[in-house]
Amino acid sequence: MTPIRPMSRAELEMVLDWAAAEGWNPGRSDAACFHAADPDGFLLAEHGGRPVAAIAAVRGGEGQGFIGLYIAVPGARGQGHGMAAWRAGMARLEGRCIGLDGVVAQQANYRRSGFAFAWNNARYQASAPRLPAVGHRTEPARFDDALAAFDAAHCGHQRPAFLRAWLDAPGHVALVTRDATGALTGFGALRPCREGSKLGPLFARGPEEARALFGALAARRPPGPLVLDVPEDHAAAVALAQEAGMAKVFETARMYTGPPPAMRRQGIFGITSFELG
Numbered sequence: 225m226t227p228i229r230p231m232s233r234a235e236l237e238m239v240l241d242w243a244a245a246e247g248w249n250p251g252r253s254d255a256a257c258f259h260a261a262d263p264d265g266f267l268l269a270e271h272g273g274r275p276v277a278a279i280a281a282v283r284g285g286e287g288q289g290f291i292g293l294y295i296a297v298p299g300a301r302g303q304g305h306g307m308a309a310w311r312a313g314m315a316r317l318e319g320r321c322i323g324l325d326g327v328v329a330q331q332a333n334y335r336r337s338g339f340a341f342a343w344n345n346a347r348y349q350a351s352a353p354r355l356p357a358v359g360h361r362t363e364p365a366r367f368d369d370a371l372a373a374f375d376a377a378h379c380g381h382q383r384p385a386f387l388r389a390w391l392d393a394p395g396h397v398a399l400v401t402r403d404a405t406g407a408l409t410g411f412g413a414l415r416p417c418r419e420g421s422k423l424g425p426l427f428a429r430g431p432e433e434a435r436a437l438f439g440a441l442a443a444r445r446p447p448g449p450l451v452l453d454v455p456e457d458h459a460a461a462v463a464l465a466q467e468a469g470m471a472k473v474f475e476t477a478r479m480y481t482g483p484p485p486a487m488r489r490q491g492i493f494g495i496t497s498f499e500l501g
Contacts, residue, residue, distance in 0.1 A: 226308035231268040231278065233259045239278040242295050244418050251415040251422060253393035261386035261500055269309040276300035281313030282500055285381025288485055289317035291324040292499035321482035325498040328477045339479035344456040345495055348470035351449045353442050356467065360436035365398035365411060367391055374408045378427040378492055379501060380485030397444050401433045412437035420448025426494030431460045434493040438464060453495045461493040
């Protein structure tokens with residue numbers, strides 16, 4: 225039997241190093257931000273006292289969960305340790321509607337675990353993205369009830385601890401747009417990664433607000449490629465990436481064990497992360 229236990233934040237840093245070695249290019253502050261989302265939601269499988277596999281099984285809201293960061297070290301694959309971690313993660317989220325962003329080729333395997341296809345998310349990337357003209361004024365984001373509600377409307381649940389960490393992480397840049405009344409109309413964040421940066425979330429009332437946030441954030445990116453992960457069935461989000469000269473590099477299958485959570489999908493121009501949704 226493979227022992228499974230919650231991992232510490234330091235061990236989460238180690239697992240993100242595993243992910244980096246696989247080319248997943250995690251954010252430089254992902255460990256602190258992910259851990260804030262659900263400190264007990266990151267599980268580590270051991271064999272002979274050595275960490276060999278991991279999974280994120282993060283609880284969100286009243287009845288939701290998300291599976292991600294599912295990985296085993298190369299020398300321990302094919303020995304059942306990853307499956308033991310998977311079962312432990314699913315057990316931790318039992319009774320919840322569970323989501324994941326999985327490799328498209330593994331859809332049949334996920335279906336056997338009770339997941340159904342919802343849509344594809346596509347990763348777009350460019351070393352030198354074209355910046356759109358900024359037609360709306362942007363301003364620094366700050367955590368408050370309005371931002372928490374705007375974020376929840378687009379991701380499907382309240383996540384205040386994670387959102388605070390995402391805003392405050394070193395090197396992260398977060399901006400919002402507002403209408404004439406001061407109401408929020410867009411929210412976006414840029415996070416530095418092991419290589420380049422990723423832009424997410426990118427939530428907006430419409431394409432013009434999304435373009436403004438994209439342009440303002442991309443202008444502040446560190447050296448290296450810029451990544452944007454978009455719902456592939458959202459034509460305006462795909463158009464934004466393509467207009468910026470970004471190329472599709474791969475896609476994932478967003479799947480759920482039940483009806484997808486209520487979210488304003490037409491406002492999702494960039495998802496937060498493949499690890500947490």
